[in-house]
Amino acid sequence: xxxxxxxxxxxxxxxxxxxxxxxxxxxxxxxxxxxxxxxxxxxxxxxxxxxxxxxxxxxxxxxxxxxxxxxxxxxxxxxxxxxxxxxxxxxxxxxxxxxxxxxxxxxxxxxxxxxxxxxxxxxxxxxxxxxxxxxxxxxxxxxxxxxxxxxxxxxxxxxxxxxxxxxxxxxxxxxxxxxxxxxxxxxxxxxxxxxxxxxxxxxxxxxxxxxxxxxxxxxxxxxxxxxxxxxxxxxxxxxxxxxxxxxxxxxxxxxxxxxxxxxxxxxxxxxxxxxxxxxxxxxxxxxxxxxxxxxxxxxxxxxxxxxxxxxxxxxxxxxxxxxxxxxxxxxxxxxxxxxxxxxxxxxxxxxxxxxxxxxxxxxxxxx
Amino acid sequence: xxxxxxxxxxxxxxxxxxxxxxxxxxxxxxxxxxxxxxxxxxxxxxxxxxxxxxxxxxxxxxxxxxxxxxxxxxxxxxxxxxxxxxxxxxxxxxxxxxxxxxxxxxxxxxxxxxxxxxxxxxxxxxxxxxxxxxxxxxxxxxxxxxxxxxxxxxxxxxxxxxxxxxxxxxxxxxxxxxxxxxxxxxxxxxxxxxxxxxxxxxxxxxxxxxxxxxxxxxxxxxxxxxxxxxxxxxxxxxxxxxxxxxxxxxxxxxxxxxxxxxxxxxxxxxxxxxxxxxxxxxxxxxxxxxxxxxxxxxxxxxxxxxx
Numbered sequence: 001x002x003x004x005x006x007x008x009x010x011x012x013x014x015x016x017x018x019x020x021x022x023x024x025x026x027x028x029x030x031x032x033x034x035x036x037x038x039x040x041x042x043x044x045x046x047x048x049x050x051x052x053x054x055x056x057x058x059x060x061x062x063x064x065x066x067x068x069x070x071x072x073x074x075x076x077x078x079x080x081x082x083x084x085x086x087x088x089x090x091x092x093x094x095x096x097x098x099x100x101x102x103x104x105x106x107x108x109x110x111x112x113x114x115x116x117x118x119x120x121x122x123x124x125x126x127x128x129x130x131x132x133x134x135x136x137x138x139x140x141x142x143x144x145x146x147x148x149x150x151x152x153x154x155x156x157x158x159x160x161x162x163x164x165x166x167x168x169x170x171x172x173x174x175x176x177x178x179x180x181x182x183x184x185x186x187x188x189x190x191x192x193x194x195x196x197x198x199x200x201x202x203x204x205x206x207x208x209x210x211x212x213x214x215x216x217x218x219x220x221x222x223x224x225x226x227x228x229x230x231x232x233x234x235x236x237x238x239x240x241x242x243x244x245x246x247x248x249x250x251x252x253x254x255x256x257x258x259x260x261x262x263x264x265x266x267x268x269x270x271x272x273x274x275x276x277x278x279x280x281x282x283x284x285x286x287x288x289x290x291x292x293x294x295x296x297x298x299x300x301x302x303x304x305x306x307x308x309x310x311x312x313x314x315x316x317x318x319x320x321x322x323x324x325x326x327x328x329x330x331x332x333x334x335x336x337x338x339x340x341x342x343x344x345x346x347x348x349x350x351x352x353x354x355x356x357x358x359x360x361x362x363x364x365x366x367x
Numbered sequence: 368x369x370x371x372x373x374x375x376x377x378x379x380x381x382x383x384x385x386x387x388x389x390x391x392x393x394x395x396x397x398x399x400x401x402x403x404x405x406x407x408x409x410x411x412x413x414x415x416x417x418x419x420x421x422x423x424x425x426x427x428x429x430x431x432x433x434x435x436x437x438x439x440x441x442x443x444x445x446x447x448x449x450x451x452x453x454x455x456x457x458x459x460x461x462x463x464x465x466x467x468x469x470x471x472x473x474x475x476x477x478x479x480x481x482x483x484x485x486x487x488x489x490x491x492x493x494x495x496x497x498x499x500x501x502x503x504x505x506x507x508x509x510x511x512x513x514x515x516x517x518x519x520x521x522x523x524x525x526x527x528x529x530x531x532x533x534x535x536x537x538x539x540x541x542x543x544x545x546x547x548x549x550x551x552x553x554x555x556x557x558x559x560x561x562x563x564x565x566x567x568x569x570x571x572x573x574x575x576x577x578x579x580x581x582x583x584x585x586x587x588x589x590x591x592x593x594x595x596x597x598x599x600x601x602x603x604x605x606x607x608x609x610x611x612x613x614x615x616x617x618x619x620x621x622x623x624x625x626x627x628x629x630x631x632x633x634x635x636x637x638x639x640x641x642x643x644x645x646x647x648x649x650x651x652x653x654x655x656x657x658x659x660x661x662x663x664x665x666x667x668x669x670x671x672x673x674x
Contacts, residue, residue: 056418057396075394095544109552111455112443117544120507123559124552143398146435154438154459158518158541165545166509169559170566195436195461195539215556218563225567229574236581247589251596258600262607269611273618276626283625291628298632299653302639309646310654 041071041079048085050138054078063138082138087202092129092153096208107214116212117161123169124215128207131156131185133199140198152192152199159187172209173219181206390423395431400467402430409468432467436538439481445548446493452501455546458521460488461539462529469534483533484525488540491524504545514542 044067045051051064053071063082071077098114109116109124116126133152135141145151163183164172172180185204192199211219283290394417395401401413405427413419421427441458448454462484464470474480495517503513522540529535547555619626639645649655 054397054416056416057394057399058416059397107553107556108549110549111546115544116546118505118546120505120509120512122501122505122555123562124555144436145438146433147438151436151438151461154541154543157543158459161542161544162512162514165505165514166507166512168507191539191541197436211559212556215559215563218560222563222567222570225570229570229577232574232578233581236578236585240581240585243585243589244592247592251592254593254596254600255603258603262603265604265607265611266614269614273614276618276629279629280622280625283622294629294632296652298635302635303645305641306639306643306645307641309644310649310651
């Protein structure tokens with residue numbers, strides 16, 4: 001019985017010991033938990049962020065730069081990290097949503113399912129934007145706006161709508177596309193500042209800006225018309241570019257030739273006058289002889305070239321010249337003869353061909 | 368034993384303190400306003416963030432309001448412009464709670480506030496749009512576009528009632544985009560197509576015209592250049608000839624007879640060639656020698672013919 005009692009006593013002791021040790025363990029565990037809790041406010045601020053400590057909800061002084069931020073645990077302090085250096089992006093695609101919704105042959109746009117806006121000349125236009133921004137004021141950025149992204153997007157849409165409402169569709173699609181982006185960004189920044197959102201826009205891009213697909217082909221046609229017009233004008237310009245210099249070259253040639261001709265005329269005149277002067281000098285020394293000499297020299301040169309027929313004697317009788325073709329065929333010969341015979345009333349000294357004076361032979365040379 | 372007791376005592380005090388603070392104290396965050404109600408009756412409003420104390424529940428209750436900027440879209444409805452054109456203009460409102468007591472009493476919840484704002488701003492929007500022409504919404508002349516003026520007017524018309532009866536401050540009213548009822552878009556498309564084909568035709572015609580212009584201008588310019596050159600050439604030649612004439616005149620004026628004689632000889636030389644047949648009487652030198660020879664029986668060419 002006693003041994004049994006001892007047994008019970010022993011087991012009770014053992015249980016108590018186990019309980020004690022587990023309580024000790026629990027105590028250490030509690031201590032560790034308390035330590036973890038106490039250090040839970042310590043935060044690492046990364047290089048692209050700043051930290052704001054809120055003590056009982058109130059921000060403490062300046063923002064904390066990147067590094068280790070010491071703060072009290074939760075209900076006392078609360079740390080908000082703001083990525084001030086990160087460039088964040090907003091994609092504004094709601095003006096192009098519902099493009100798949102369009103069915104063939106529908107030819108209309110639903111104002112809510114397929115949002116769009118109007119340009120200055122009341123054309124329908126759809127666009128997509130991307131905006132990039134950074135946090136400029138961490139406090140304002142963190143605590144001033146409930147739904148930052150929606151509001152920032154709404155502001156950009158608002159400004160884009162305003163800018164496009166003052167721009168014609170042609171300008172918006174082509175020449176002033178960049179202007180639309182810049183102006184939208186400028187106006188949006190003013191609004192964001194007014195709303196104290198702590199956002200600085202860095203860039204705003206017009207990702208796409210198009211007329212609705214129902215009229216797209218008509219817009220395409222205008223583009224191809226422009227190309228066509230260019231293809232008409234280009235050859236004309238090329239012609240102009242080559243024809244004018246050619247004409248100038250020709251003109252230069254003409255004036256050059258004229259100058260040369262003028263030089264020629266002048267030098268000829270000078271040459272002639274010089275030669276005249278020298279001849280005159282000779283002539284004045286001995287007029288008669290020189291005159292004769294020149295006369296005979298000329299005769300020599302021309303008589304050597306020309307066929308010459310002399311007539312004897314000069315001045316004693318009148319001379320008549322007959323022009324008769326030299327007959328080659330019989331018919332012609334007969335004709336010649338008939339002609340000859342039909343005009344026998346000639347002066348005896350006359351004939352078609354000059355002959356020696358007083359000679360009564362037939363005028364034609366023998367065959 | 369004594370030491371152990373002290374630790375226990377301390378822990379008990381700390382736990383009790385935390386308990387009391389959690390019942391009596393409350394925090395107001397940076398972006399919040401708090402209205403303390405005592406048995407449902409608002410007794411004070413706290414705007415500054417920090418730690419505050421109150422009577423424990425159920426005596427005093429903390430009502431927290433988020434004072435950050437809210438973004439609400441007003442439901443789209445058709446509106447008429449002054450010139451009776453239907454437009455659908457989505458508008459958003461940026462607003463925040465300004466007077467939390469009033470807000471609590473009149474609105475209660477965010478949802479209710481948005482509904483109230485929707486009808487207030489929506490009806491103001493329709494009223495104010497009725498004061499403007501469609502041409503003041505869209506115009507190719509940006510200075511005619513009155514969108515921001517319209518936004519400002521809607522804001523002004525809505526701000527006072529919102530503040531006085533809802534405790535809400537409307538910070539911004541913004542027109543999101545300009546749209547038309549769906550049936551009208553069909554006509555807009557027709558017009559756009561017509562405009563485009565007109566443009567296309569104009570571009571083609573202009574291209575044609577421009578090409579013609581350039582070509583004919585080039586032709587004209589070419590002709591002008593050549594004519595100018597010819598004129599210059601004629602002038603040059605004329606001048607040269609006049610000068611030559613002057614030279615001839617001065618040279619020959621000393622003895623015109625001799626000049627005439629020389630010139631005639633020259634002309635003869637030029638005129639006579641191998642195709643010319645001259646019929647001369649024997650008085651013409653040098654043939655006069657032939658005649659003289661027959662009389663004198665002197666040396667004549669016949670003599671030389673004899674071997």
